[in-house]
Amino acid sequence: MPIVETIVVELADRSYEVQVGVGVLAEVGPAAAEVAPAGRAVIITDSNVRPLYAEPVSRSLVSAGLRVEVLDFPAGEEHKDLATYGDVINRLLGLSPPIDRATLIVALGGGVVGDLAGFVAATALRGLEFIIVPTTLLADVDASVGGKTAVDAPAGKNLIGAFHQPRAVVIDAAVLKTLPPAELINGLAECVKHAVIRDRSLLDFIERQAPALLSAEAEMLAKLIARNVAIKAAVVAGDEREAGERAHLNFGHTLGHAIEAAGGYGRVRHGQAVALGMVAACRIAAGRGLITADEERRVREVLSALSLPVRFADLPDLPAEACEPGRLREIMAHDKKARGGVVRFVLPVGLGRAAIFDDVTGQEVLSAIEALSG
């Protein structure tokens, strides 16, 4: 199956195309050749993805007439840090002959690679062009659109970074067949998020196709990815720097981030924490009459059908600190997206729409967290 869909991320002179298909790694070369006038590309990838996909991507780049080098770093969020960034950028600058401003970076991997390689591209020689070839569902539907690049700091995740838009994104849903199932499920949480805040019919699709999606059927995943990229692209195009509407993408993340932080990063998966955060936000929304009890139940059922948690008890290994309401409220008040200690919640307003609320009371939050314990 060739390209299923091409979605344009509309950002004036920084607009770019996201191509989505099945078995389309061969399209990386032509996409790269258009934006690499000097004919040189450096693939940055991680130690898991390199043996799986660096070779077909290199072949495609070489066929398109590019000289190709590959740099990798150890897989895992713990390596999305300044030390690894320093190591990768120094190896990039040490290549012979030296790279120049016309060298293209190709970020090949999940969100960790996209963020780190993107930040390398944003900063090496004051900025190189880059393209993204995402290989996890999370990177496909979330990290590859929007131009946020970053590494983690001891003070918190993603605190050192830059906005730097890629010149193109090529998504091959077939590469998700090698992804561990838990990583696939992680990405599905963000798809439910997009559906709840923007597209009720996407929720119908996910509901109907849950078994096919969970078994990584490439064509179904490609359709899912295309719809999610279109949603994220529209939101980002309307608000590139997160001054307003882009904050809707934080649905489920206010409490989700707190659960991740309280449980210890790496011990709770992001998608699982966000799923619990979405359940809690829907509880608050239902309590305010913004969605019906049926709609609240429907979101929980879709999450369960995707093997995502809807109660703390669904995660037996969750540390007790991650469920402690007082601790969670304290973390939320210090979140980098809280304004002056006011916790802002994105709540669904009917399914398929959302709005930002900064008047959610401590009692509403507490009741929603308690509902997760029930």
Ligand SMILES: NC(=O)c1ccc[n+]([C@@H]2O[C@H](COP(=O)([O-])OP(=O)(O)OC[C@H]3O[C@@H](n4cnc5c(N)ncnc54)[C@H](O)[C@@H]3O)[C@@H](O)[C@H]2O)c1
């Ligand atoms: N920039 C953004 O807008 C944005 C948005 C969301 C998330 N993120 C970032 O993304 C990161 C998480 O990304 P992630 O969930 O993709 O994790 P990840 O990049 O760590 O990938 C998960 C694991 O899967 C492996 N892997 C990747 N592709 C594979 C494949 N096709 N087959 C087999 N194994 C494969 C990786 O090596 C890794 O071990 C976080 O650091 C987060 O902050 C960024």
